[in-house]
Amino acid sequence: MSPGRLQQILATAGLPTTHDSVTAVEALTALFTDRERMAGLLGEAPPEALRVLDRLVWGPPYGQVPADPGPAVRWLVARGLLLPTAPGTVVLPREVALHLRGGRAHRIPEPLPPPVESAAQYSPRSVDSAGAGQAFTAIGTVDDLLHAWETAGPAVLRAGGVSIRDLKRTAAALDTDEATAVFWIELAYAAGLLASDGTTDERFVPTPAYDEWRARPAQERWAALVAAWLPATRTAGVVGGHDAKGRALTVLGPGLDRSQAPEMRHRTLELLATLAPGAAPRPESVLARLRWERGVASEARGGAGAGTVTGGFAPGTGTGTGAGAGAGYGGGTGPGYGDGSRDRAAHGAPSGRAATAGARRGGAPDGWRTAGTAPVSARGLSSAEELRTRLTEWTLREAELLGVTGRGALSAHGRVLLGLPAATDATGGGDGTDTGGGGGAGPGTAAPGPAASGAAPGSPALSAGSHPAGPRPAGAFAPRSASGIAAAAARAAEVLAPLLPEPLDHVLLQADLTAVAPGPLERPLAETLDVLAEIESKGGATVYRFTPDSVRRALDSGRTAEDLHAFLAEHSRTPVPQPLSYLIDDVARRHGHLRVGAASAYVRCEDDGLLAEILADKRSEGLRLRRLAPTVLAAELDPATLLTKLREMGYAPAAESAEGDVLITRPGVHRTPPRTPPAPVAEGLPVPDDTLLTATVRAVRAGDRAASGAPGPAGGAGAPPRAPGGLPRSTPGDTLAALQAAALTGSPVWIGCITAEGAADRRLIAPVRVESGVVTAYDHTAEEVRTYPLHRITGVAEPSGGEI
Numbered sequence: 001m002s003p004g005r006l007q008q009i010l011a012t013a014g015l016p017t018t019h020d021s022v023t024a025v026e027a028l029t030a031l032f033t034d035r036e037r038m039a040g041l042l043g044e045a046p047p048e049a050l051r052v053l054d055r056l057v058w059g060p061p062y063g064q065v066p067a068d069p070g071p072a073v074r075w076l077v078a079r080g081l082l083l084p085t086a087p088g089t090v091v092l093p094r095e096v097a098l099h100l101r102g103g104r105a106h107r108i109p110e111p112l113p114p115p116v117e118s119a120a121q122y123s124p125r126s127v128d129s130a131g132a133g134q135a136f137t138a139i140g141t142v143d144d145l146l147h148a149w150e151t152a153g154p155a156v157l158r159a160g161g162v163s164i165r166d167l168k169r170t171a172a173a174l175d176t177d178e179a180t181a182v183f184w185i186e187l188a189y190a191a192g193l194l195a196s197d198g199t200t201d202e203r204f205v206p207t208p209a210y211d212e213w214r215a216r217p218a219q220e221r222w223a224a225l226v227a228a229w230l231p232a233t234r235t236a237g238v239v240g241g242h243d244a245k246g247r248a249l250t251v252l253g254p255g256l257d258r259s260q261a262p263e264m265r266h267r268t269l270e271l272l273a274t275l276a277p278g279a280a281p282r283p284e285s286v287l288a289r290l291r292w293e294r295g296v297a298s299e300a301r302g303g304a305g306a307g308t309v310t311g312g313f314a315p316g317t318g319t320g321t322g323a324g325a326g327a328g329y330g331g332g333t334g335p336g337y338g339d340g341s342r343d344r345a346a347h348g349a350p351s352g353r354a355a356t357a358g359a360r361r362g363g364a365p366d367g368w369r370t371a372g373t374a375p376v377s378a379r380g381l382s383s384a385e386e387l388r389t390r391l392t393e394w395t396l397r398e399a400e401l402l403g404v405t406g407r408g409a410l411s412a413h414g415r416v417l418l419g420l421p422a423a424t425d426a427t428g429g430g431d432g433t434d435t436g437g438g439g440g441a442g443p444g445t446a447a448p449g450p451a452a453s454g455a456a457p458g459s460p461a462l463s464a465g466s467h468p469a470g471p472r473p474a475g476a477f478a479p480r481s482a483s484g485i486a487a488a489a490a491r492a493a494e495v496l497a498p499l500l501p502e503p504l505d506h507v508l509l510q511a512d513l514t515a516v517a518p519g520p521l522e523r524p525l526a527e528t529l530d531v532l533a534e535i536e537s538k539g540g541a542t543v544y545r546f547t548p549d550s551v552r553r554a555l556d557s558g559r560t561a562e563d564l565h566a567f568l569a570e571h572s573r574t575p576v577p578q579p580l581s582y583l584i585d586d587v588a589r590r591h592g593h594l595r596v597g598a599a600s601a602y603v604r605c606e607d608d609g610l611l612a613e614i615l616a617d618k619r620s621e622g623l624r625l626r627r628l629a630p631t632v633l634a635a636e637l638d639p640a641t642l643l644t645k646l647r648e649m650g651y652a653p654a655a656e657s658a659e660g661d662v663l664i665t666r667p668g669v670h671r672t673p674p675r676t677p678p679a680p681v682a683e684g685l686p687v688p689d690d691t692l693l694t695a696t697v698r699a700v701r702a703g704d705r706a707a708s709g710a711p712g713p714a715g716g717a718g719a720p721p722r723a724p725g726g727l728p729r730s731t732p733g734d735t736l737a738a739l740q741a742a743a744l745t746g747s748p749v750w751i752g753c754i755t756a757e758g759a760a761d762r763r764l765i766a767p768v769r770v771e772s773g774v775v776t777a778y779d780h781t782a783e784e785v786r787t788y789p790l791h792r793i794t795g796v797a798e799p800s801g802g803e804i
Helices: 003-012 021-033 035-043 047-056 071-078 094-101 124-149 164-174 178-190 208-215 218-229 261-273 283-293 357-361 383-402 412-417 482-499 523-532 548-556 561-571 578-590 608-616 618-623 639-648 690-708 732-745
Strands: 062-064 083-086 089-091 118-121 194-196 204-206 279-281 368-370 508-510 514-517 534-537 542-545 601-604 626-629 632-635 749-754 760-771 774-779 784-789 793-797
Touching: 003 021, 003 071, 021 035, 021 094, 035 094, 047 062, 047 071, 047 094, 124 164, 124 178, 124 204, 124 208, 124 218, 124 383, 124 412, 124 482, 164 178, 178 194, 178 218, 178 383, 208 218, 218 383, 218 482, 261 283, 261 383, 261 412, 279 283, 283 383, 412 482, 514 523, 523 548, 523 561, 548 561, 548 578, 561 578, 601 639, 608 632, 618 639, 690 760, 690 774, 732 749, 732 760, 732 774, 732 793, 760 784
Parallel strands: none
Antiparallel strands: 062 089, 062 368, 083 089, 118 279, 194 204, 508 514, 514 542, 534 542, 601 632, 626 632, 749 760, 749 793, 760 774, 774 784
């Protein structure tokens, strides 16, 4: 801000002017920190000006104004109550905001943390069983995903990531929705089980770590997944939105990292651990508690977040507004998150985000719009706080998918994953019985319990800064090391192991050509059945169906009909049905009667003895010949190479066409395009042609005009000639015709043209040729030959007599 502007603000505010800018700023600061004088100044403010201040007081303190703001904004700017920071943007000074807040940090003080309320109470045993079942499903889903991609992985997009079409195909193969498929794909990527192969035709395929992971027990495979999920910054929920530059965010693509994700996952799970074992929290209460810990007003208690409009301003009472927001989160934006309003997460928008267009745009009278209101949802949250809200909701959903929670409540292995002791079944509620669910305090309200009493013997305590039963101090989160998370995941896997079903070594064959696996199968048995049959349905039991195509697939893999009969008899608890035996024998009887192979060339001869001689010749071993019929040999070499090799062996083969005719070959001849013979070069300087002579004459005449001042323009004798009147204009057809005529006659013309910078100019030119949409002419103004695109020429005008 200029010193003169500061002196104007002092005079308008009723303060004496100063001799320099430093004392001027000190005088304004003294005014804004004096409550009596500030109350008097605000008492003179128009009502509209007070409403503008009211919209900025609780942050963000920035506002956007039009080029011609209303009188209320002008009144505030003239007195320094709003200061410009950029064209169209003003800010509420900190001292003014502190005065308007009346000494309060928040609009509605909330000294006590809101409780995490229980929505339902289940027995810990049922919660652990549900979590174990979902954990086993998670292992199988990731295995199915990688098994499908090991043979037909999706191509990597030019900008990185997987296309929408491949994502839809994968979601259909996993029998889930696209949002959940995105989570499984990103989870496998975070665990190091999936990556791009780095070839020219780049694709996403499993890594060698997948083979090691697949051979491990189920509980260890689950531990590897959750150990990769907890510290991961890549967030599957933002897929489907856009970044700050408007580029689409794709699965496995760039721009998915959100640095707040690990902290939000840990703190959300810690809050779940504060509830009694088996208690499922109410998501709204978890969100309210996390907002309170970050210093954000709870919307359930009437607070308004950044960018909202509130009324009831009374000068001098301190009930107005102030700059910024609690804990430094009010007006910030998450790194790479965009504007919050465009980012439609694949996991779905959080509840309660519907808002009218007017509220989302933040419209207000007096040509005013609060800065930051466009990307803020109707719940009054800044984009950074909205990101944290979504991360919390995604954490609850992803924890349920991974089996860390069961039926919404934290499981025993989930507690061990956090470094807490596993809960015991002490609630007495029957399996699946809902014994709670009230909204207030009571059974299921967050309170220090077994989860917060301490760590089990041999189990490490929570990481530094963890406060499961109380509010977390600002900046208390300390990321756990990778080895610490892996150790906790291993202990959680030990708790989970007894709850997982044991793999089976048998199936139940049925007469309708199906096989029922009453539980998870051992890996060799499952792999063979995947080839021999089609999976018809999944769940607690898997149903396989035998079809002619599936049996043929097994035969193509190298198995015989006898192998298939023996395999089914060994692994079936029921007799092999006769229809299945007939199906295998019928397909095997017809399998392989027709053979398909590849051959680049063939050798045909009516004398089969000659072909036998060639096959017996040791020199033909490199030709890799194979007899298809008594008179036909096939080779993998191309026909030209095969002809050369046979001739080197002393034979005289002839090439034949696809129709069986002998190909007649002649030496190829080559000719150049028509060429002009070189002209003799005379001694001395070359004779100038007509074009050079014409250009020379024009240059001489231009110099004479510049020296004599014949055109007589207004800028002096040395100035270039200018067209009379304004910029020449004519239709495109007339312009082209006039330029072609001038090129034929060699006469100069005035043209109007638009330069590459968008400026209009007039030039006196003598066209030489007009072709390919370009005019090549001698420019009398610049005294050189130039080219002008026809689409940049506005028109043509004839020069006056003194300009020629």
